[in-house]
Amino acid sequence: MAKPPAHPGRPVTINDIAALTGVAASTVSRALANPGRGGPATRARIRAVARELNYVPNTQARALTSGRTGTIAVCVSDITNPFYFDILRGTQQQLKAAGYAQLLIDTEDSGDHEIEMLHRMRRSLDGAILAASRLPDRTLTQLAGEVPLVTINRNIPAVPSVVIDTPAGIRQVAEHLVSLGHRDVVYACGPTTSWSNAARWQAMRTAAARHGLKWRRVGPFPPGQRSGTAAADSVVNTGATACVVFNDLLAIGMLTRLRERGVRVPGDISIVGCDDIFGAEFCNPPLTTITAPIERTGRVAVSMLLAVLNERSSPAVRRAVLLPTHLTVRESTGPVTAV
Amino acid sequence: MAKPPAHPGRPVTINDIAALTGVAASTVSRALANPGRGGPATRARIRAVARELNYVPNTQARALTSGRTGTIAVCVSDITNPFYFDILRGTQQQLKAAGYAQLLIDTEDSGDHEIEMLHRMRRSLDGAILAASRLPDRTLTQLAGEVPLVTINRNIPAVPSVVIDTPAGIRQVAEHLVSLGHRDVVYACGPTTSWSNAARWQAMRTAAARHGLKWRRVGPFPPGQRSGTAAADSVVNTGATACVVFNDLLAIGMLTRLRERGVRVPGDISIVGCDDIFGAEFCNPPLTTITAPIERTGRVAVSMLLAVLNERSSPAVRRAVLLPTHLTVRESTGPVTAV
DNA sequence: CAGCAGCTGGCAACCGTTTGCCATCGTTTG
DNA sequence: CAAACGATGGCAAACGGTTGCCAGCTGCTG
Numbered sequence: 001m002a003k004p005p006a007h008p009g010r011p012v013t014i015n016d017i018a019a020l021t022g023v024a025a026s027t028v029s030r031a032l033a034n035p036g037r038g039g040p041a042t043r044a045r046i047r048a049v050a051r052e053l054n055y056v057p058n059t060q061a062r063a064l065t066s067g068r069t070g071t072i073a074v075c076v077s078d079i080t081n082p083f084y085f086d087i088l089r090g091t092q093q094q095l096k097a098a099g100y101a102q103l104l105i106d107t108e109d110s111g112d113h114e115i116e117m118l119h120r121m122r123r124s125l126d127g128a129i130l131a132a133s134r135l136p137d138r139t140l141t142q143l144a145g146e147v148p149l150v151t152i153n154r155n156i157p158a159v160p161s162v163v164i165d166t167p168a169g170i171r172q173v174a175e176h177l178v179s180l181g182h183r184d185v186v187y188a189c190g191p192t193t194s195w196s197n198a199a200r201w202q203a204m205r206t207a208a209a210r211h212g213l214k215w216r217r218v219g220p221f222p223p224g225q226r227s228g229t230a231a232a233d234s235v236v237n238t239g240a241t242a243c244v245v246f247n248d249l250l251a252i253g254m255l256t257r258l259r260e261r262g263v264r265v266p267g268d269i270s271i272v273g274c275d276d277i278f279g280a281e282f283c284n285p286p287l288t289t290i291t292a293p294i295e296r297t298g299r300v301a302v303s304m305l306l307a308v309l310n311e312r313s314s315p316a317v318r319r320a321v322l323l324p325t326h327l328t329v330r331e332s333t334g335p336v337t338a339v
Numbered sequence: 340m341a342k343p344p345a346h347p348g349r350p351v352t353i354n355d356i357a358a359l360t361g362v363a364a365s366t367v368s369r370a371l372a373n374p375g376r377g378g379p380a381t382r383a384r385i386r387a388v389a390r391e392l393n394y395v396p397n398t399q400a401r402a403l404t405s406g407r408t409g410t411i412a413v414c415v416s417d418i419t420n421p422f423y424f425d426i427l428r429g430t431q432q433q434l435k436a437a438g439y440a441q442l443l444i445d446t447e448d449s450g451d452h453e454i455e456m457l458h459r460m461r462r463s464l465d466g467a468i469l470a471a472s473r474l475p476d477r478t479l480t481q482l483a484g485e486v487p488l489v490t491i492n493r494n495i496p497a498v499p500s501v502v503i504d505t506p507a508g509i510r511q512v513a514e515h516l517v518s519l520g521h522r523d524v525v526y527a528c529g530p531t532t533s534w535s536n537a538a539r540w541q542a543m544r545t546a547a548a549r550h551g552l553k554w555r556r557v558g559p560f561p562p563g564q565r566s567g568t569a570a571a572d573s574v575v576n577t578g579a580t581a582c583v584v585f586n587d588l589l590a591i592g593m594l595t596r597l598r599e600r601g602v603r604v605p606g607d608i609s610i611v612g613c614d615d616i617f618g619a620e621f622c623n624p625p626l627t628t629i630t631a632p633i634e635r636t637g638r639v640a641v642s643m644l645l646a647v648l649n650e651r652s653s654p655a656v657r658r659a660v661l662l663p664t665h666l667t668v669r670e671s672t673g674p675v676t677a678v
Numbered sequence: 679c680a681g682c683a684g685c686t687g688g689c690a691a692c693c694g695t696t697t698g699c700c701a702t703c704g705t706t707t708g
Numbered sequence: 709c710a711a712a713c714g715a716t717g718g719c720a721a722a723c724g725g726t727t728g729c730c731a732g733c734t735g736c737t738g
Contacts, residue, residue, distance in 0.1 A: 011462060013694055024718045029696060039716060059463045060402040061694035064723045069399065071442075079428050082617065085419050092418060092445045101460065103410075104443040106431045121440065123350060124398045225621075256621055278421065282564075282595055284623035352724060363688045368726060378686060400724035403693045683736080692726085700719080707712075 012053045021049050032057070063124070072305065073103040073121060073128040075114060081223065081249055082277040083294060087131050087152065090298020098306055100126070109222075111135045111193070115143065122147045127305045129298075130154065134193045150305040152297055154195045155320055160308060162300045162321040166196065166274055167203030169290030169325035173244055173272050174207035176288075176327060181336040182213070182242040182270065188231045188254070189219030190246030197246055200274065204244055216240070221250060228253015236263060241270065241336045248273035248280045248289055255283055255332065266334030276328055286330035293323050351392045360388050371396070402463070411644065412442040412460060412467040413637075414453060420562065420588055421616040422633060426470050426491065429637020437645055439465070448561075450474050450532070454482065461486045466644045468637075469493065473532045489644040491636055493534045494659055499647060501639045501660040505535065505613055506542030508629030508664035512583055512611050513546035515627075515666060520675040521552070521581040521609065527570045527593070528558030529585030536585055539613065543583055555579070560589060567592015575602060580609065580675045587612035587619045587628055594622055594671065605673030615667055625669035632662050 014032075018025040023042060030037040031046040063069040074091050076084040088104070095102045103125070107114040111134040118128060127148035133140060141158045143149060151161040177185060187204045190197035201217060208215035218234035221227040223246060232254040235243045245251035251273035258265055265271055265285055273280060273289035280287040300321055353371075357364040362381060369376040370385040402408040413430050415423040427443070434441045442464070446453040450473040457467060466487035472479060480497045482488060490500040516524060526543045529536035540556060547554035557573035560566040562585060571593040574582045584590035590612035597604055604610055604624055612619060615630035639660055 015694075025695080026697075026719075027717055029694095030717085033696080037716080042717080056459055056462060058403075058694050059460075060399040060408065061723090062696075063399040064397075064403060064694080064725090065696040067723090074443075079431060080424050080617070082421065082424070085421070085424060088443065089418050089445070092443065096445075101463075102443050104413075104427065104431065104441050106428070106435075120395055121398075123395060124440070252621055278419070279618045279621065282591055282618070282622045284621065354724075364724085365689080365726075366687055368724095369687085372726080376686085381687080397724050400693090401726075403695090403724080404726040406693090679738105681736100681738085684734085686733080687731095689728105689730080691728090693724105695723090697722085698720095701717090703714105703716080705713085705715095708710090 011058075012055045013058070014055075017046060017049050017053060017055060020053075021046050069124050069126050070099065071101045071103050071125055072302070073105050073118070073125050074131065075105045075107055075118070075128060075133070076131045077107050077109045077114075077134060078224075079104070079106040082279060083247065083249070083275050084131060085278065086294035087298040087301075090295040090300075091129060091302050092298075093295075094299045094302035094306075098302070100306075107134065109134060109191070111139075115139060118143060118147060127309055129301045129305060131301075132194065132196065134191075148305060148308050150301045150308070152301050160304050160319055162297055162304060162323060163199075164196075164275075164292045164294075164297055165322050165325050166290055166292065167199055169274070169292075169327055170200060170203040170244065171207045172327040173290065174204075174211055174213070176329065176333065177242050177270065177272075178211050178213070180242075180270065180334065183336075184214045184240045185242045185244060186235055186238045186240040187215065187217040187219075188221060188235060188243055188245045188250060189217050190221065190223045190250065192220050194223070194246075200244075200246060214240075219246070221246070223247050223250055225249050225253035225256075228255070229257045232257035232261070232263075235269070236261070242272070242333070243269060244272045244274075246274060248275050248277045248287060251287055251289070251332075252279055252283050255285070255287070259284070265332050267337060270333040270336075272333060281330070285332050288330045288333040289328055290325050291328045292325050297323055350397075351394045352397070353394075356385060356388050356392060356394060359392070360385050408463050408465050409438065410440045410442050410464055411641070412444050412457070412464050413470065414444045414446055414457070414467060414472065415470045416446050416448045416453075416473060417563070418443070418445040420586075421618060422586065422588070422614050423470060424617065425633035426637040426640075429634040429639075430468060430641050431637075432634075433638045433641035433645075437641070439645075446473065448473060448530070450478075454478060457482060457486060466648055468640045468644060470640075471533065471535065473530075487644060487647050489640045489647070491640050499643050499658055501636055501643060501662060502538075503535075503614075503631045503633075503636055504661050504664050505629055505631065506538055508613070508631075508666055509539060509542040509583065510546045511666040512629065513543075513550055513552070515668065515672065516581045516609065516611075517550050517552070519581075519609065519673060522675075523553045523579045524581045524583060525574055525577045525579040526554065526556040526558075527560060527574060527582055527584045527589060528556050529560065529562045529589065531559050533562070533585075539583075539585060553579075558585070560585070562586050562589055564588050564592035564595075567594070568596045571596035571600070571602075574608070575600070581611070581672070582608060583611045583613075585613060587614050587616045587626060590626055590628070590671075591618055591622050594624070594626070598623070604671050606676060609672040609675075611672060620669070624671045627669045627672040628667055629664050630667045631664050636662055 014028045018028045031043040131152040137156045144159045155161050221231045273287045276289045276291035353367045357367045370382040470491040476495045483498045494500050560570045612626045612628035615628045619626040
C-alpha cells in the first residue's frame with residue numbers, strides 16, 4: 001500500500017509523509033512530536049503512514065532548530081578501570097530507556113582533555129555526566145553554564161551530583177579492623193586531583209582518631225593496577241598491620257606485589273579496597289572492600305540529568321544524592337598476629 | 340580586539356566570522372574546511388578570526404548538508420565484559436586522533452537490539468564497528484549497505500573485518516597440553532550465535548585430532564562469569580584432564596566454582612582461557628590463556644573503517660585483517676597427575 | 679588588443695525539522 | 709444572531725553550515 005519515497009535509496013523524510021497523507025510538513029512534525037497539538041484523526045493517519053514507511057527522524061535536522069540532540073556524553077577518566085564499566089552499564093540502560101544516545105569520552109586522566117572535549121562537543125550534547133572529573137571546582141562551575149552537568153563522586157555547590165558514600169564504608173572498615181586487633185593502619189592515596197581520594201582520606205583520619213588508631217598515609221599513586229608495586233612497597237615500609245587503599249584496582253596490584261615479596265595477606269598485613277570492582281571477588285586472596293552500588297550510581301546520575309533537562313524552566317531542582325555503601329569482608333583482612 | 344558575537348551567550352557561527360572579516364559565509368566555510376579553494380591571504384585572516392572567537396563548527400548543521408556526522412558507533416554485546424574495555428580503549432584512541440566521536444552501544448547480547456539501534460541511528464552515524472555481532476550473515480550484509488561497517492571477530496565476505504587469530508593460539512594450546520601429558524580435553528562452548536565460538540571449537544577439534552587427543556565439548560554457556568558454575572560442573576563430569584574455555588570470563592567463573600568444589604587446578608584439571616582479559620593475571624590460580632592484542636584490535640578496526648570512509652569513491656579496498664595471538668602460560672595448567 | 683583560462687569570492691539554494699504566526703472552521707457564549 | 713473563542717492545520721522563516729554556479733578580476737596567449 002505505502003509508496004516508497006521518490007528515490008528508493010533516499011531516506012524517508014517528513015515531507016514524504018506529508019505528501020502521502022496530503023497534509024503540510026509542519027502538521028506531520030507536530031503529529032509525531034508535539035503531544036498537545038493537532039487533531040486525533042489526522043495524527044493517527046500520519047502516525048500510521050510514518051510507521052509504514054519506517055520513518056526515522058533525522059537527528060541532525062531536529063537538533064538544528066530545537067537544540068536538542070538526543071545525545072548525552074559520559075566522561076570517564078580511564079576507560080580500562082573496571083569501576084567505569086559498571087557506571088557505563090548503568091548510564092547505558094537508563095539512557096537507552098529514555099531514548100538518548102550515549103557518547104563515550106575517555107579523558108585519560110587529564111583535565112585538559114576533559115575540558116577541551118566537552119567544550120568542542122557542547123553543541124552536540126544535551127548534557128554530560130562527569131565521572132570522577134579531574135577539573136577544578138571553578139572550571140566545573142563554569143562548564144555547568146555551557147552544558148547541563150551531573151557529576152559522579154564530586155560534590156560542588158552549583159552542580160547536581162551523585163556521590164557514593166565511601167566515607168561511611170570507611171567508618172565500618174575502621175571498626176572491622178579494630179575488632180581484629182589492628183592498632184596501626186595506613187592509607188594508600190590515589191591521585192591528588194581526585195575528590196574521592198580527599199574524602200576517603202579525611203574519613204580515614206577521623207575514624208582512626210575516634211578509635212585511637214595510629215594512622216598515616218603513603219602516596220599518592222596513580223589509580224592503576226601497576227602502581228600496586230610501588231604502593232605495596234611503601235606500605236610494607238611503614239610497618240602498619242593494615243592498609244586501606246584508595247581503590248580496588250590499586251589494591252589488587254598491591255596484592256600481586258605482596259605475594260611476590262612473600263608478604264602474607266592477611267597474615268602479615270590486612271588489605272582493604274574501595275568500590276568492589278570486577279576482580280575484587282576472585283583475586284588472591286579475595287579482597288575485603290567497600291562495596292559501592294556502581295551501576296546504580298550510573299542510573300541515578302542519568303535520572304538526575306534528565307530531570308534537569310526536563311525542568312529547564314522550573315526552579316532548578318538541583319540536588320546531591322548520596323548512595324550508601326557497605327563493607328564486604330572477604331579474605332584479605334584478618335586478625336593481627338603476634339610478632 | 341575581537342568583538343564577541345552579537346548576543347554574548349550565543350555561540351559563534353560562521354556568519355559572525357564572515358561579518359567580522361567582511362567576507363561571505365561561504366568563503367568562511369571554504370577557508371575552514373576546503374583545502375583547495377580560496378586565497379591564502381583571505382584564508383589566513385579568516386582562520387585567525389575563527390581561532391580568536393574560539394569558533395566551534397556546529398556538527399549538526401554540517402551533517403545536514405554534507406551527510407558526515409563525525410560520529411562512529413561501537414557496538415559491544417556486553418559492556419561489562421572486560422574484553423570490550425580494551426576494545427573501547429583502542430577505538431577511543433584512534434577515533435579521537437581522527438577527530439571522531441565515539442557512540443557506545445550495548446546490545447545486551449541481543450541481535451534484535453543490535454539491528455534496531457543501528458537502524459535508528461544510521462542517519463547520525465558515519466560508520467559503525469561491530470564487536471562480536473550476534474547478527475546472522477545476511478542481516479549483516481544488508482546492514483553494510485546502510486552504514487559503513489567493520490566487524491570484529493566476525494568474517495563475512497562483503498564486510499571488512501578484523502579478526503583475532505585465536506585458532507592459531509588454540510593450536511599452541513594443544514601442543515602445550517600434549518607436552519604436559521594430557522590426552523583427554525574438553526571445550527567449554529560460548530553462545531551458539533558467536534562466530535568466534537564456532538571458530539574456536541573448530542580449531543580445537545582439528546588440533547585435537549592431529550595430536551590424537553580425545554576431545555568433546557560441553558555447553559553452550561552464556562559468556563559470563565556466573566555461568567562458570569554450570570560450566571565447571573559439566574566439565575568435571577566429563578572426567579577430562581584439561582579444559583579449553585570459550586573466554587576468560589567464563590574460565591574465571593569456573594575457577595571459582597572448582598575451588599568451591601575442592602577440585603584442584605591444575606592438580607586435578609588444567610584450565611585454559613581465551614583473550615587474556617583484565618583479571619586473568621591475578622585470579623587464583625593465574626589463568627593460562629591465549630593472549631589477544633585486544634586494544635590493537637580496536638585501533639585497527641577504526642583505521643579500516645576510516646579507510647573505507649575516505650575511499651568511498653575508489654574501488655573499495657575491503658580487506659580482512661588477521662591479528663596474531665600467543666599462548667601465555669600461567670598457573671592454571673600443569674602436568675597430568677597419575678590417579 | 680581581443681580572447682581565454684584560472685583563480686577568487688559572492689549569491690542563493692538546499693539539507694530536514696521545528697515553530698511562530700495566521701487563516702479557517704465549528705462551536706459556544708452574550 | 710453576532711461575536712468571541714478554541715482547535716486545527718498551513719505557510720514560511722529560521723537553524724548553521726555546504727556547495728553548485730556565476731561574476732569579476734588577473735595575467736596569459738595568439
